Amino acid sequence: MNIPAIHAMVRDPGGAVIGLDFDGTLAPIVPDPDDARIHPAAPGVLAELGSLVKAVVIVTGRPAATAIRYGPGLEKVPGLVVLGHYGFERWEGGRASAPPPPPGVLHAEAALPLLLQRLGVEGVTIEDKQRAVAVHTRRAPDPQGTLERLREPLAKLAAAHSLVVEPGRMVLELRPPGMDKGYALDLFLAERAARSVMFVGDDLGDLPAFAAVRASGLPGVAVCSGSAEVTELAARADLVVDGPDGVVALLAELAAAISDSSASGAR
Numbered sequence: 001m002n003i004p005a006i007h008a009m010v011r012d013p014g015g016a017v018i019g020l021d022f023d024g025t026l027a028p029i030v031p032d033p034d035d036a037r038i039h040p041a042a043p044g045v046l047a048e049l050g051s052l053v054k055a056v057v058i059v060t061g062r063p064a065a066t067a068i069r070y071g072p073g074l075e076k077v078p079g080l081v082v083l084g085h086y087g088f089e090r091w092e093g094g095r096a097s098a099p100p101p102p103p104g105v106l107h108a109e110a111a112l113p114l115l116l117q118r119l120g121v122e123g124v125t126i127e128d129k130q131r132a133v134a135v136h137t138r139r140a141p142d143p144q145g146t147l148e149r150l151r152e153p154l155a156k157l158a159a160a161h162s163l164v165v166e167p168g169r170m171v172l173e174l175r176p177p178g179m180d181k182g183y184a185l186d187l188f189l190a191e192r193a194a195r196s197v198m199f200v201g202d203d204l205g206d207l208p209a210f211a212a213v214r215a216s217g218l219p220g221v222a223v224c225s226g227s228a229e230v231t232e233l234a235a236r237a238d239l240v241v242d243g244p245d246g247v248v249a250l251l252a253e254l255a256a257a258i259s260d261s262s263a264s265g266a267r
């Protein structure tokens with residue numbers, strides 16, 4: 001790992017913030033969003049890393065409580081913060097806080113079944129996220145074609161209810177504007193007075209976090225959890241690893257390098 005920011009983290013782990021996306025990064029992608037679960041080795045590796053660095057933060061489009069529920073063991077990661085709903089929501093020490101959901105979400109969600117019926121799309125599923133609503137096409141007969149077909153009508157529906165469309169891996173999410181993973185990460189780095197940063201993501205919604213790593217002026221590394229499905233992130237990353245298996249291996253390597261460096265410094 002001959003990346004200057006990683007060397008900075010190893011030299012000064014007490015200044016390092018490790019930011020991670022959830023789906024596709026810590027949890028393998030599966031057809032049904034309710035079946036997603038964290039990689040079995042991830043909580044242990046994150047617990048080790050959490051005891052070495054300034055902070056571990058998960059920044060996800062999921063509700064924060066869902067990431068915790070689908071990530072058994074995460075609650076044991078020292079000092080873990082989960083920023084859910086792209087940063088609108090914060091979970092820390094077992095407590096979640098968030099502003100109330102805007103009424104547009106409920107109205108848009110209520111209009112969706114009829115809209116989907118009119119469009120005649122098959123196999124599309126709706127995920128009620130309380131503060132947002134996601135329309136999934138992964139289980140449709142033609143997932144990509146169906147996603148393309150839905151783009152314009154969902155953009156109109158979102159605009160009619162003062163929402164924005166967040167595109168992702170076989171999903172179009174209608175959510176409130178005014179927050180993204182970049183802004184969320186930026187605020188967190190300032191709050192913790194970070195001296196270096198890593199962010200690991202797999203999807204389009206992670207691009208603002210990559211931009212925040214660059215804009216921070218800190219030694220920073222943007223890591224792509226690679227997949228054949230999304231290629232845009234790899235092009236903007238400093239390092240590409242092979243999905244959640246590769247992410248866990250990278251984090252374990254980082255934890256080991258920090259521990260070895262601290263041990264040799266102590267000798």
Ligand SMILES: O=P(O)(O)OC[C@H]1O[C@H](O[C@H]2O[C@H](CO)[C@@H](O)[C@H](O)[C@H]2O)[C@H](O)[C@@H](O)[C@@H]1O
Nearest residue numbers: 022023029030031033036060061138169170171
């Ligand atoms: O920010 P993230 O943690 O990456 O969350 C983004 C979306 O992830 C989930 O959908 C994705 O994962 C599902 C389970 O593997 C998969 O079935 C789906 O195709 C993916 O798009 C989640 O369901 C969404 O609500 C999140 O916004």
